[in-house]
Structures are given as C-alpha cells and as structure tokens.
Amino acid sequence: MTKDEVRALALRVLGDIAPEAYLGALDPRAELRSTLDLDSMDFLNFVAGLHEATGVDVPEADYAKLSTLQSCTEYFTSSGGN
Amino acid sequence: MPSLGADMEAGTLLEWRVRPGDRVKRGDVVAVIDTDKAEIEVEIFSGGIVDELLVTPGTKVPVGTALARLRGDGPAPEATERAPVPQAPQAPEPASRAEPPKPPPATEAPHRPRVSPLARRMAAERGIDLSTVQGTGEGGAITRADIERLEPAAAERASSAQSRAAPTPEPPRQPDAAKEAARRSDAERAAQRARAMRRSIAAAMARSKREIPHYYLSMRISMESALRWLETENSRRPVPERLLPAALLLKATALALRQVPELNGFYRDDQFVPSDAIHLGVAISLRPSGLVAPALHEADRLTLVECMAALRDLVARARAGVLRSSELADATVTVTNVGDQGSDAVFGVIHPPQVAVVGFGRIREEPWAADGMVGARRVVTASLAADHRASDGHRGGLFLAALDRLLQTPEAL
Numbered sequence: 474m475t476k477d478e479v480r481a482l483a484l485r486v487l488g489d490i491a492p493e494a495y496l497g498a499l500d501p502r503a504e505l506r507s508t509l510d511l512d513s514m515d516f517l518n519f520v521a522g523l524h525e526a527t528g529v530d531v532p533e534a535d536y537a538k539l540s541t542l543q544s545c546t547e548y549f550t551s552s553g554g555n
Numbered sequence: 556m557p558s559l560g561a562d563m564e565a566g567t568l569l570e571w572r573v574r575p576g577d578r579v580k581r582g583d584v585v586a587v588i589d590t591d592k593a594e595i596e597v598e599i600f601s602g603g604i605v606d607e608l609l610v611t612p613g614t615k616v617p618v619g620t621a622l623a624r625l626r627g628d629g630p631a632p633e634a635t636e637r638a639p640v641p642q643a644p645q646a647p648e649p650a651s652r653a654e655p656p657k658p659p660p661a662t663e664a665p666h667r668p669r670v671s672p673l674a675r676r677m678a679a680e681r682g683i684d685l686s687t688v689q690g691t692g693e694g695g696a697i698t699r700a701d702i703e704r705l706e707p708a709a710a711e712r713a714s715s716a717q718s719r720a721a722p723t724p725e726p727p728r729q730p731d732a733a734k735e736a737a738r739r740s741d742a743e744r745a746a747q748r749a750r751a752m753r754r755s756i757a758a759a760m761a762r763s764k765r766e767i768p769h770y771y772l773s774m775r776i777s778m779e780s781a782l783r784w785l786e787t788e789n790s791r792r793p794v795p796e797r798l799l800p801a802a803l804l805l806k807a808t809a810l811a812l813r814q815v816p817e818l819n820g821f822y823r824d825d826q827f828v829p830s831d832a833i834h835l836g837v838a839i840s841l842r843p844s845g846l847v848a849p850a851l852h853e854a855d856r857l858t859l860v861e862c863m864a865a866l867r868d869l870v871a872r873a874r875a876g877v878l879r880s881s882e883l884a885d886a887t888v889t890v891t892n893v894g895d896q897g898s899d900a901v902f903g904v905i906h907p908p909q910v911a912v913v914g915f916g917r918i919r920e921e922p923w924a925a926d927g928m929v930g931a932r933r934v935v936t937a938s939l940a941a942d943h944r945a946s947d948g949h950r951g952g953l954f955l956a957a958l959d960r961l962l963q964t965p966e967a968l
Binding site: 492493510512514517518521524530531 | 745790793797799800801842866867870894895896
C-alpha cells in the first residue's frame with residue numbers, strides 16, 4: 474500500500490471508532506490515544522480494522538509503533554507492512 | 556411503555572420489530588424505543604402471539620401505556636409489554652432470562668433490519684424511507700454509510716418533496732445546505748441526549764449518596780503473572796481474537812463475588828436480597844461525555860474468551876447508543892475500570908438498588924516488595940465501595956483477597 478492509502482485507511486477506521494471526532498485536522502504526529510480519547514478497547518478495534526483491511530497481524534509488541542498517524546503509515550509501508 | 560430508569564416518564568416508540576400474528580417468546584426484541592438518553596431494544600417479558608399493535612412508530616407515550624396486545628397460549632394474555640422496572644421494589648427476575656451472550660443473539664421474527672441511531676436520524680432529516688435502503692451492516696443492519704451513499708439522490712428527493720409540499724414554489728435546496736442542516740440537527744440531537752443522560756446520572760448519584768452508607772476498601776494487586784500469561788496467549792492469537800486485561804479483571808471479579816454473596820444483589824424494603832446470578836454492570840464511558848453501566852449477564856459462567864466477546868459487543872452497542880432493556884435492568888453489581896484514563900484508583904458511587912461497586916485503576920509498574928527484596932511489578936489498585944447495610948468491612952476485605960488470589964492464577968480464569 475502507498476502511504477496515502479494507509480493514511481486514508483487509518484482515518485476511515487478511526488472514523489468508525491470515534492465518529493464524533495473531526496479527523497480532517499488531525500496532526501500526523503499527535504498521539505492517537507490521547508488526542509482522540511481512545512481506550513484499550515478502541516485501540517484494539519483500530520488494530521483489528523487495520524488487520525481486516527491489510528491482512529497484517531500486528532503483534533502486541535508492535536502496538537506502540539502505531540501511536541500516531543505518521544508512525545502507522547511508516548509501519549504499514551515498511552517491512553512490517555509487506 | 557417500560558420504565559427504564561427511575562426518572563423516565565415517557566418514551567417514544569421508534570419501530571416495531573414484530574407484526575400481528577408473529578409468535579414471540581420471552582426475551583425476544585419486539586420494539587425499539589427512544590428514552591431521550593438512548594435507543595433501547597425492548598425485550599418482551601412473556602411469550603405469546605402478537606394480537607394488535609396499539610401505538611404507531613413516532614409516538615411518544617407515558618410510561619405504563621399499553622403498546623401492544625398479546626394473546627397467549629399460556630397463562631393470562633399480557634395486555635401490555637413490561638420490561639422489568641429497575642428501581643421499583645420488585646423481586647429480582649430469576650436468571651432464566653439471561654443466557655450466555657453470543658454476539659449477536661439470533662432471534663426469529665425480526666422482519667426489519669436494525670438501524671443505527673445515527674442512520675435513523677440522517678434518514679429522517681433527508682426524507683429517506685428506511686424500507687428502501689439496503690443495509691450493509693451486520694445482519695443487514697442499516698448504517699450511516701448506507702444513508703450517505705444515497706445522499707445525492709435522497710437530497711434531491713427531499714428537496715423536490717419539499718417544493719411539492721410548499722404552497723408557493725421554492726427553489727430546491729442545494730445538497731450542501733441540506734447536508735449541513737442535517738449535520739447541525741444531528742449535533743443538536745446528540746447534545747440533547749447528552750444533557751438528558753447527565754441529568755439522569757446526577758439524579759441516580761445524588762440519591763445514592765443520600766441513601767447508601769458507603770464504606771471503602773482498596774488493595775494493590777500484582778498483575779505480573781496475569782499479564783505475562785495474557786501476552787503469551789495473545790501472541791498465539793490473531794488480532795480479532797485477542798484478550799484485553801479488562802476481560803480478566805471482569806471474570807476474576809465475577810468469580811470472587813461467588814465467595815462473598817453479600818456484595819451481589821439488591822437492597823430493597825430495608826433488606827438485602829442476594830442474587831444467584833452474577834450480572835456485572837460494566838461502566839462504559841461515552842464520547843464526548845456520559846456513562847452507562849449495562850449488564851454483562853452471567854459473567855461467572857462465561858469462559859474468558861466469551862467474556863471478552865461479550866464485553867466487546869456490549870461496548871460497541873453502548874457507544875452506538877443501542878442497548879437492550881435487560882441490559883439496563885439486570886446488573887447485580889457494577890465494575891468500573893478507569894485504568895486507561897490515568898487514575899491509580901477509583902472509588903465508585905453505588906448504583907441503587909445494587910450494594911457494591913468494584914473499581915480498577917491504571918495498571919502500572921511499581922516497586923513491589925516480596926521475599927525481603929524490592930523489585931518492579933505491574934500492579935493494579937482494586938477497590939471496593941460497598942453498602943454498609945448489606946456487608947461489613949471484613950467481608951469486603953475477603954472479596955478483595957479472593958480477587959487477588961484469582962488474578963495470580965490467570966490460566967484458571
């Protein structure tokens with residue numbers, strides 16, 4: 474996937490989890506969990522949404538690498554995502 | 556019209572899920588009502604055959620109004636549907652109605668697919684007839700995306716319907732203006748709901764503090780064994796099947812309650828009545844604000860995997876704003892977990908007529924002394940707020956000790 478595709482996917486999944494959030498202005502380097510008030514269930518659903526779309530089974534140890542929009546795009550377009 | 560809260564005076568019938576002639580059994584969802592705080596799927600109390608629907612969708616009626624007539628082939632046909640009234644003095648319903656939850660339970664007889672509350676509002680604003688919409692959600696449910704997909708055509712229909720209805724011809728509204736108006740109306744509706752919910756929480760919490768003599772206990776519990784076990788388990792599981800620490804905490808709480816029954820049940824008419832069944836009221840925070848604590852039924856009888864699945868389903872529906880009437884009524888104790896929000900401990904406010912709230916704070920690494928040495932462990936502070944009319948500190952302490960023991964052997968949960 475391209476970086477733009479990953480970004481769009483992540484925003485779509487986040488939009489389903491936090492529909493009231495205005496994601497258009499989300500800073501790519503902002504911590505997703507604190508900025509969008511995501512709890513552990515939300516975050517699990519986020520990872521599950523990404524898994525469903527990409528087939529990538531993110532190990533728990535890698536969750537910290539998905540902390541921002543930017544780090545997500547890096548993760549899924551680097552060796553971790555392919 | 557069932558009473559689904561001490562302060563509920565009236566409700567709006569949103570839709571019927573059954574038609575005259577349908578056979579229903581106890582527990583079937585027969586209607587969806589709007590309580591101004593949430594949409595609730597009403598489960599019917601008794602079985603029988605639907606004779607006549609007395610109220611049309613969209614009508615707001617006072618609590619107690621007959622909604623439908625059933626004819627039974629069992630004892631005495633019910634003239635009204637009545638969901639259990641949570642705050643009124645009534646013997647708690649036997650656990651026969653609660654079944655181990657499987658998301659989502661299959662019920663025969665629903666003829667119309669579920670509609671998410673947001674989708675329903677959007678459709679109403681845009682003049683879209685829901686029966687013409689193809690749902691792509693689970694079980695054919697109609698979601699926001701389904702309505703948005705129809706948007707341009709629907710906005711056109713809505714504006715042409717408007718100009719047909721108006722006595723003097725009006726220029727059709729631009730699709731953008733219609734969309735913006737709908738969005739504003741959604742936001743207003745959501746704000747109204749949030750205010751109504753806040754008032755309801757305020758009333759319940761104030762009453763609790765006036766009437767219930769709370770006592771408070773806490774205990775630091777090492778989660779190291781539990782989390783290591785969980786990490787191993789999750790490394791073997793694909794993402795959708797992973798377990799959260801919350802599932803372990805809930806299961807352990809349910810099992811510990813078996814050992815101290817004075818914390819699980821209802822205080823009514825100056826006496827405590829323990830409940831055989833353990834239905835954990837799971838406190839779920841809503842964005843942007845609000846709190847519900849719907850029941851996770853028979854938590855002690857679920858496997859850890861079932862517990863996680865039930866929790867996930869409950870959270871999703873609570874946040875979507877659609878819960879079932881039995882979930883609002885049945886909790887025998889409440890569990891609140893503020894761990895993610897950063898507080899080390901929480902001492903809850905008991906929700907009458909329950910007699911206890913179990914609290915969990917953030918799991919964090921802390922210094923921990925064991926065998927004469929200090930190391931680091933991941934620790935959670937568990938708390939108990941309990942009704943002193945139903946239990947004493949000693950028994951409350953035994954509960955926390957049991958919880959601790961259970962969390963040291965996670966494989967047995």
